[in-house]
Amino acid sequence: MTSTPMPAPGAAKPVATAVQAPEDEGLQTGPLVTPPPATAAGVPMIAIDAISKWYGSFQVLTDCTTQIAKGEVVVVCGPSGSGKSTLIKCVNALEPFQSGQITVDGTRVKDKATNLPKLRSRVGMVFQHFELFPHLSIIENLTLAQRKVLGRSSDDAKTRGRDLLARVGLSAHSEKYPGQLSGGQQQRVAIARALAMNPVVMLFDEPTSALDPEMVGEVLDVMVELARDGMTMMVVTHEMGFARKVADRVIFMDKGEIVEDAKKDDFFGKPRSERAQHFLSKILQH
Amino acid sequence: MNYNWNWGIYFEPSPEGVGTYADMLLSGLQWTVATALSSWVIAFFLGSLIGVMRTLPSKAAQAFGTAYVELFRNIPLLVQMFLWYFVVPELLPESLGTRLKQLPNAPFVTAVVCLGLFTASRVAEQVRAGIQALPRGQGMAGTALGLTVAQTYRHVLLPNAYRIILPPLTSEFLNNLKNTSVALTIGLLELTARARAMQEFSFQVFEAFTAATILYVLINVVVIVLATWLERTVAVPGTR
Ligand SMILES: Nc1ncnc2c1ncn2[C@@H]1O[C@H](COP(=O)(O)OP(=O)(O)O)[C@@H](O)[C@H]1O
Numbered sequence: 001m002t003s004t005p006m007p008a009p010g011a012a013k014p015v016a017t018a019v020q021a022p023e024d025e026g027l028q029t030g031p032l033v034t035p036p037p038a039t040a041a042g043v044p045m046i047a048i049d050a051i052s053k054w055y056g057s058f059q060v061l062t063d064c065t066t067q068i069a070k071g072e073v074v075v076v077c078g079p080s081g082s083g084k085s086t087l088i089k090c091v092n093a094l095e096p097f098q099s100g101q102i103t104v105d106g107t108r109v110k111d112k113a114t115n116l117p118k119l120r121s122r123v124g125m126v127f128q129h130f131e132l133f134p135h136l137s138i139i140e141n142l143t144l145a146q147r148k149v150l151g152r153s154s155d156d157a158k159t160r161g162r163d164l165l166a167r168v169g170l171s172a173h174s175e176k177y178p179g180q181l182s183g184g185q186q187q188r189v190a191i192a193r194a195l196a197m198n199p200v201v202m203l204f205d206e207p208t209s210a211l212d213p214e215m216v217g218e219v220l221d222v223m224v225e226l227a228r229d230g231m232t233m234m235v236v237t238h239e240m241g242f243a244r245k246v247a248d249r250v251i252f253m254d255k256g257e258i259v260e261d262a263k264k265d266d267f268f269g270k271p272r273s274e275r276a277q278h279f280l281s282k283i284l285q286h
Numbered sequence: 287m288n289y290n291w292n293w294g295i296y297f298e299p300s301p302e303g304v305g306t307y308a309d310m311l312l313s314g315l316q317w318t319v320a321t322a323l324s325s326w327v328i329a330f331f332l333g334s335l336i337g338v339m340r341t342l343p344s345k346a347a348q349a350f351g352t353a354y355v356e357l358f359r360n361i362p363l364l365v366q367m368f369l370w371y372f373v374v375p376e377l378l379p380e381s382l383g384t385r386l387k388q389l390p391n392a393p394f395v396t397a398v399v400c401l402g403l404f405t406a407s408r409v410a411e412q413v414r415a416g417i418q419a420l421p422r423g424q425g426m427a428g429t430a431l432g433l434t435v436a437q438t439y440r441h442v443l444l445p446n447a448y449r450i451i452l453p454p455l456t457s458e459f460l461n462n463l464k465n466t467s468v469a470l471t472i473g474l475l476e477l478t479a480r481a482r483a484m485q486e487f488s489f490q491v492f493e494a495f496t497a498a499t500i501l502y503v504l505i506n507v508v509v510i511v512l513a514t515w516l517e518r519t520v521a522v523p524g525t526r
């Protein structure tokens with residue numbers, strides 16, 4: 001089993017999805033591995049609609065369209081430089097885009113009226129290089145944004161922080177500093193830091209690429225648990241084992257385009273595009 | 287050399303009527319320290335603001351920051367001192383200019399403002415370098431958590447940038463301290479000015495400047511000790 005203590009499926013309502021949003025009322029009690037298709041009743045959690053983005057004259061994203069339903073886990077893969085990071089950063093407006101629209105939980109990302117900090121606080125993000133704040137202790141890393149953005153009291157924020165540290169198996173480290181933890185531990189803290197904000201969506205940008213091989217497993221375990229708890233996840237990764245285990249869909253990108261957007265079994269069974277086949281054959285050789 | 291050494295001169299009464307030459311030098315030291323500390327407050331806060339502006343996405347903010355730094359860094363400090371003391375009051379509306387000239391501590395106030403604005407340009411460059419030395423992902427992580435730009439600077443970028451630039455900031459602090467002596471040209475009775483006065487009254491030039499030198503060295507030592515203590519205090523566990 002996994003090394004990280006997380007609530008068993010079907011136990012208490014999973015913390016990760018215990019959000020303020022009213023549509024969470026009467027949420028399923030078990031893990032939600034097969035969500036309703038995005039076209040079913042209700043809006044998708046993330047709707048990416050014809051996004052194009054340029055850096056100067058270089059087009060980094062071309063007409064990207066996809067939808068991610070509530071509770072769905074979508075893996076994004078593709079060659080280096082294909083625009084995966086850029087696309088995922090458009091979702092929480094870390095990167096601006098020139099045309100198209102993205103809607104997250106009903107809120108338009110590209111809209112003057114949108115309160116971006118508020119939107120971002122509901123979209124958790126995990127980076128390749130962890131990006132913990134080195135001058136803050138682990139518990140301070142988890143409480144800073146809760147206090148400054150959500151206005152929680154220091155005590156409430158700490159309680160929530162400790163809860164999540166326990167979930168990722170790092171209770172003993174709350175008073176340490178990021179520089180005193182291993183890469184795998186830092187990334188688990190980074191996941192806990194994002195979850196502390198009660199996000200409705202989690203974005204991961206190659207969360208295990210900077211890790212020593214022996215630490216990849218502990219981070220993936222946390223992500224698998226999170227997926228099984230019903231979190232809506234968009235994950236840029238080349239860990240095809242993770243994709244096979246928990247992804248609902250796989251998106252393959254190349255040269256700024258979404259080349260393939262298929263159900264997991266279809267993708268691994270018979271990728272339709274030659275580019276995806278080529279990519280898969282290279283990545284699965286190892 | 288036909289020179290009458292007189293190391294007892296410090297304890298002889300100064301021609302000012304009250305106190306000894308030692309008292310005169312110590313009062314100069316007090317003005318030096320007061321000017322250095324007050325101007326540093328301006329330099330630190332204004333310099334941080336200008337340095338931050340140079341790292342903001344806004345082109346207008348960047349342009350303003352760059353213009354400030356180039357302007358104040360490239361005009362000789364002595365010229366700036368004269369500009370503030372002799373020229374600026376003339377350029378102001380007459381009543382305001384006269385009020386300035388008649389300020390009880392006009393040389394002190396002018397020196398503080400002038401040194402503060404000058405040193406701010408140097409602090410700004412350090413702050414900018416410190417922020418730009420941080421991984422780009424740090425700011426992104428703050429933003430992604432929902433922190434505003436100001437919160438990200440206040441709670442994430444600046445605390446780390448200041449730690450990186452503490453050694454060069456200490457140098458700037460010491461430079462600022464030494465630069466207070468330029469203010470003797472506008473009549474501030476700081477340490478160097480008092481040593482010169484002592485020399486003129488007593489003709490004991492070596493004794494006067496020996497004392498000044500030792501006092502400057504002493505405050506430098508104090509500053510370095512404090513900076514080292516500060517560096518240790520704010521060091522982040524687990525780094526280096
Ligand atoms: N700030 C930038 N300015 C110019 N080009 C960029 C910038 N960021 C990324 N790119 C380019 O955009 C393309 C896509 O980058 P990225 O989204 O990071 O790809 P991936 O994550 O798939 O490796 C690359 O060719 C990269 O060089």
Ligand SMILES: [Mg+2]
Binds near residue numbers: 085086206
């Ligand atoms: Mg990338």
